[in-house]
Amino acid sequence: MGEDLINTIYFEEDISEHPRTLSILAKFKTARTIPIKRFGEVFNLRNQNFRIQKSKPALILARKHSGHVLQAPGGFGIGSTENFYFSHMYNCVYDCRYCFLQGMFASANYVVFVNFEDFDIQIDRIINQYPKKTVTFFSGYDCDSLALENITGFAAHILQVFRRYPKSLLELRTKSIQVKPLTSMEPIPNCVIAYSLMPEVMSIALDNKTPSIERRIKIISILARQGWKIGLRFDPLIHGKDWQVLYKELIEGVFKVIPQESIHSVSFGPLRFPKAMHRDIFRLYPEEPLFSGPLEQRGSIVAYRQEIENEMTRFCRQTFAKFIPDSIIFQCTPEGQSVGL
Amino acid sequence: MVGAPAIRWVVALKSEAKPIIQKLQMLPMKKGMDFPIYSDKNRCHWLIISGVGQSRSAAATNYLHRESDAPPWSAWINIGIAGYGYDSYGVLYLVDKIVSEETNFVAYPGVALATKLPRSELLTVNKPRVDYSEPSLIDMEGYAFYEAAIKFASRELLLLLKVVSDGPKSKVKILTPKKISKLILDNIENILGLVRQLENLSKLEFDRVIPPDICNQIKQKWHFTVSQKHQLNILVRRWTSVFPETKLFQKIKNQNNSKSVISSLSKDLDEYEVDWGKT
Numbered sequence: 001m002g003e004d005l006i007n008t009i010y011f012e013e014d015i016s017e018h019p020r021t022l023s024i025l026a027k028f029k030t031a032r033t034i035p036i037k038r039f040g041e042v043f044n045l046r047n048q049n050f051r052i053q054k055s056k057p058a059l060i061l062a063r064k065h066s067g068h069v070l071q072a073p074g075g076f077g078i079g080s081t082e083n084f085y086f087s088h089m090y091n092c093v094y095d096c097r098y099c100f101l102q103g104m105f106a107s108a109n110y111v112v113f114v115n116f117e118d119f120d121i122q123i124d125r126i127i128n129q130y131p132k133k134t135v136t137f138f139s140g141y142d143c144d145s146l147a148l149e150n151i152t153g154f155a156a157h158i159l160q161v162f163r164r165y166p167k168s169l170l171e172l173r174t175k176s177i178q179v180k181p182l183t184s185m186e187p188i189p190n191c192v193i194a195y196s197l198m199p200e201v202m203s204i205a206l207d208n209k210t211p212s213i214e215r216r217i218k219i220i221s222i223l224a225r226q227g228w229k230i231g232l233r234f235d236p237l238i239h240g241k242d243w244q245v246l247y248k249e250l251i252e253g254v255f256k257v258i259p260q261e262s263i264h265s266v267s268f269g270p271l272r273f274p275k276a277m278h279r280d281i282f283r284l285y286p287e288e289p290l291f292s293g294p295l296e297q298r299g300s301i302v303a304y305r306q307e308i309e310n311e312m313t314r315f316c317r318q319t320f321a322k323f324i325p326d327s328i329i330f331q332c333t334p335e336g337q338s339v340g341l
Numbered sequence: 342m343v344g345a346p347a348i349r350w351v352v353a354l355k356s357e358a359k360p361i362i363q364k365l366q367m368l369p370m371k372k373g374m375d376f377p378i379y380s381d382k383n384r385c386h387w388l389i390i391s392g393v394g395q396s397r398s399a400a401a402t403n404y405l406h407r408e409s410d411a412p413p414w415s416a417w418i419n420i421g422i423a424g425y426g427y428d429s430y431g432v433l434y435l436v437d438k439i440v441s442e443e444t445n446f447v448a449y450p451g452v453a454l455a456t457k458l459p460r461s462e463l464l465t466v467n468k469p470r471v472d473y474s475e476p477s478l479i480d481m482e483g484y485a486f487y488e489a490a491i492k493f494a495s496r497e498l499l500l501l502l503k504v505v506s507d508g509p510k511s512k513v514k515i516l517t518p519k520k521i522s523k524l525i526l527d528n529i530e531n532i533l534g535l536v537r538q539l540e541n542l543s544k545l546e547f548d549r550v551i552p553p554d555i556c557n558q559i560k561q562k563w564h565f566t567v568s569q570k571h572q573l574n575i576l577v578r579r580w581t582s583v584f585p586e587t588k589l590f591q592k593i594k595n596q597n598n599s600k601s602v603i604s605s606l607s608k609d610l611d612e613y614e615v616d617w618g619k620t
Contacts, residue, residue, distance in 0.1 A: 008437065008452040032460045034438050034449075042449050049451070049495035051549065052542055056453040201617040240615040282575070286549060289620045292579040294611050305611070 008058035020114035053108035064113035069122040078265040080136040087142035088154040095208035103277035140173030147176040156181035187227035192264045194231030199246035224262035236271035255323040269332030270309040278302040345547030346540035347415040350388035356518035360526040395485035402489035414546035416498040416539040417490040422506035423480040426473035433528040436501035438462040441484040451497035565599040576606040
């Protein structure tokens with residue numbers, strides 16, 4: 001990320017001398033820095049315009065005081081029964097039109113929590129609570145795990161933590177091609193680098209500011225060759241003209257360059273929004289063609305019509321099964337549990 | 342319906358306002374108002390002269406909101422002179438943090454505009470002050486303006502600009518209306534550069550908030566209930582984002598009633614497959 005993209009940094013006075021604060025500030029020498037008491041006084045303000053802010057987000061450096069690691073919501077999972085997630089950051093440098101982060105926070109500014117060590121303590125505590133189980137941790141729920149890595153260094157930090165816990169699993173979810181911390185270290189067998197993918201034409205229309213699908217696949221192939229375990233995430237599945245052809249081409253293309261033994265898991269899930277979130281995102285981007293597709297409200301969720309959803313999941317599942325065993329295919333379901341197939 | 346863009350100016354002194362009024366070719370509105378108000382011929386820009394002090398600034402902001410029928414996509418600007426401890430007479434600053442001396446409350450105007458202008462904190466005080474030891478600009482209106490205007494607009498549409506008029510080396514006592522006007526005039530191009538950005542944001546907000554014109558035409562032709570009107574606004578937005586707006590009326594002209602209009606548009610969307618290669 002170029003220095004010119006961030007020109008305002010708010011920082012909590014409490015962490016002004018924290019080494020990570022100093023190191024991040026040093027990377028933005030020309031940015032205006034503004035001391036604050038708590039990040040919420042800027043981030044949680046009412047009357048913020050998310051869409052305008054997203055065009056020029058500020059960075060907020062803060063300390064996370066609680067809730068460092070949380071239970072993953074139902075429908076999240078790649079095989080374990082115990083699933084947790086953590087976010088060293090709120091919001092994402094990318095601007096994907098289907099992303100729930102558009103309706104999640106009042107602000108589009110990026111919050112980075114600098115007290116990584118407190119995340120470590122929580123992770124350690126949870127792993128010790130389940131000594132006989134594989135506990136899976138997901139990073140990249142409230143942000144992209146790697147997109148700001150050259151600023152935060154979080155992935156490099158947390159990977160070393162998980163090296164100590166070979167029985168646990170860490171998933172770093174990303175669309176980023178900033179993989180220097182990964183390529184410059186020995187692969188960690190219990191870490192999965194999970195890439196979100198969709199057909200290129202859909203990605204061009206919906207994944208604003210992200211690396212192209214072609215570049216992502218190129219990076220996945222480099223990481224796989226180096227020995228990293230790869231997760232492929234086709235979530236959400238997007239409907240549109242020729243969707244079967246597009247997904248078939250994508251899936252076949254990916255499996256052509258990524259060896260099967262490198263693939264830890266493949267997960268996929270239909271496009272879905274909680275009703276209120278759909279309303280908020282539609283208000284932000286009413287001109288967005290994504291919302292002109294065959295969507296309907298089913299209970300508390302807005303999704304493609306049931307028959308479309310069924311057809312898409314059936315088709316993708318069958319296509320995946322041509323290349324990988326059922327045991328590593330997972331369907332994220334809107335109503336509840338992930339289904340190992 | 343008030344159009345876009347919509348810009349509202351709150352200025353304490355006539356001498357501060359004069360260069361802006363001239364540049365934007367504003368004329369005084371009707372006489373006998375609580376505060377002098379000016380507007381340009383398109384009614385995009387409205388300016389009020391509040392007088393000095395927090396209560397006047399807050400009252401004038403509310404008054405202008407009412408008198409100008411300011412829509413939700415209005416951007417609000419407070420511009421004026423300020424004291425500063427650093428030797429920067431005549432420099433225009435963009436304010437990104439405001440502290441009320443009286444309450445210690447803090448406010449953060451938005452920072453989404455692209456500008457190379459220097460930025461600073463602003464301390465709003467109740468009494469004129471010649472102690473410049475604080476590392477902040479000092480004025481007598483900014484915080485109250487923000488508190489009043491944030492009720493009408495998001496913080497990304499609030500802009501506070503201050504020109505340094507006094508400090509340890511530039512005594513406040515020697516300021517004259519002529520000098521004050523010149524301070525603003527000398528910075529007018531930078532000011533208007535930011536205003537152009539705000540105008541664009543205001544237009545974007547208008548497009549986001551207000552349903553396309555064609556919704557009104559449809560509502561005039563058929564009778565819609567309140568809930569149907571809401572449904573129609575959403576459907577027309579969705580429909581026009583994938584089909585040409587010019588064809589919408591053609592599409593529904595033979596419908597008998599509001600229900601069949603809604604059903605016709607819903608059916609189109611239900612059967613529509615987005616062509617992602619063409620979006």
